[in-house]
Amino acid sequence: MGELFRLLKGGNKPSLLAAVVNTIIAILKGGAFFFTGNVAMFAEMMHSIGDAANQFFVYIGSSLSKKAPTPRFPNGFGRLVNLVCLGAVIIVGILSYETIIEGWHHIQHPTESTGVAITLSVLAIAIILEFAVLYKAGKEILHEVGIKGTAFSPLTTSFTHLKRAKPATKLVFMEDLVATAGGILAFVAVLISHFTGFLQAEGIASIMIGIMMFYVVGKVFLDNARGALGETDEQMLTHIAHIVSENPHVKDIQKLEVIKEGEYLHVEIIIEIDPQYSFAEVDDIQDKIKELILNQQGVTDITISFDEDDGIRTWTEHRDQRTVLKTRD
Structure with missing residues (x-):
């Protein structure tokens, strides 16, 4: 048990922070969806649940990957984090599918949501929190590649060096980039639906969020599949x-x-x-x-x-x- 705690202490910190933040956000979005029935909020709730589960798995995987080699596994456990990331994206893939299906149903049978103020407030809080995690992940990328920059570098220079980031940090950065963009998209969709009466806007936003989630699934899957096979740097x-x-x-x-x-x-x-x-x-x-x-x-x-x-x-x-x-x- 002592070794487990020691390994967890050395796990990827951005993924742990992202997991905790996304769990809080998922609870807030779930409550907002329960009271309002907003489809865009449903998409965001599913997105946050997927991100939270993903990042918890990644944190555990990054921790266990630091375990010292054993007689049974003489090459060590370094690639375990790649295998965990491969498993984690399956969760996001399933939630992406459900998000797109729900959005399509709303386009075909649009219904007006209630509690716009609650929805917008929760989305605004979520966007701020997701952006904070994204910024933190960007700083971690720069730290991992040994680059010092300005206050804006985590949001600019980090994209250039994303490929050289650790698998766990890269996954957190990409997921929270999509989560922040998805939150803004959902926020705009709710405004359009409320002020113009174009109720399908929420369904369209849900589909777009699901597609962005699928992009993350594909990108993370390919990156970690290469890592699991043993990719040359x-x-x-x-x-x-x-x-x-x-x-x-x-x-x-x-x-x-x-x-x-x-x-x-x-x-x-x-x-x-x-x-x-x-x-x-x-x-x-x-x-x-x-x-x-x-x-x-x-x-x-x-x-x-x-x-x-x-x-x-x-x-x-x-x-x-x-x-x-x-x-x-």
């Missing part, structure tokens, strides 16, 4: 190849893999060196290269092997040769 691979090649003892890189293991990176490299080096010298070279690579952001595990230099350039087919290939005397 191309940017970090290029960077590591570059810094290793700068070591004067390295003659060539025979093999280099940088695989995403959930929130972390596993590096496996085979380096060619002069066969005249002694064992002690090779050990010193290994220690220096290992320390260098482990100091790179996200790298937690590395396997280094050595082979004698065969005089043949092996590392010549990387996508960005300018950062890898070095001419040596």
Whole structure:
């Protein structure tokens, strides 16, 4: 039990915050829907329930993924967070479908909602809370990639670096981006329905919210499916190849893999060196290269092997040769 609490303490904080906030929002929206019967509010309630469930699962998954390797699972549990995210999106997919169906029914059989003031008040509170979580997730993305910015950077620069964010943080950011946009859309739909009498506006908003939820499902599913299979981090691979090649003892890189293991990176490299080096010298070279690579952001595990230099350039087919290939005397 003590280990479980220790692991939970190290879980992804943005996902935990988002789960708690979305649970509160879901309760508020559920109460508003119960009293008003507003279809747009129903869509938002379903959205918040899905987000809350998703983010609770993701928080638990991100916590358990930090569990140390065991004899039964020697490669560790890093990819567990990807598997949890894959399961979590199924919940959102089901709720997305229900949201679209409910919206379609309302378009076909529009009914006037009551309690507009309650609906708008709850939506306004939800938008503010969702925006706060979105901003927090944006700050976490910048922190994870090691970038400092202005007060607006979490809402601007974070989009540029979204791909390099941890799976859990990325999911929270995307879900709350859609949740904030969906809340604004529902707010506008309620205003249109109330002041123009175009009751179908709420149903249209519900369908649009459901479609946005499906987009998140597809995006998160593909990202985490690649992570579960073991995706190469191309940017970090290029960077590591570059810094290793700068070591004067390295003659060539025979093999280099940088695989995403959930929130972390596993590096496996085979380096060619002069066969005249002694064992002690090779050990010193290994220690220096290992320390260098482990100091790179996200790298937690590395396997280094050595082979004698065969005089043949092996590392010549990387996508960005300018950062890898070095001419040596």
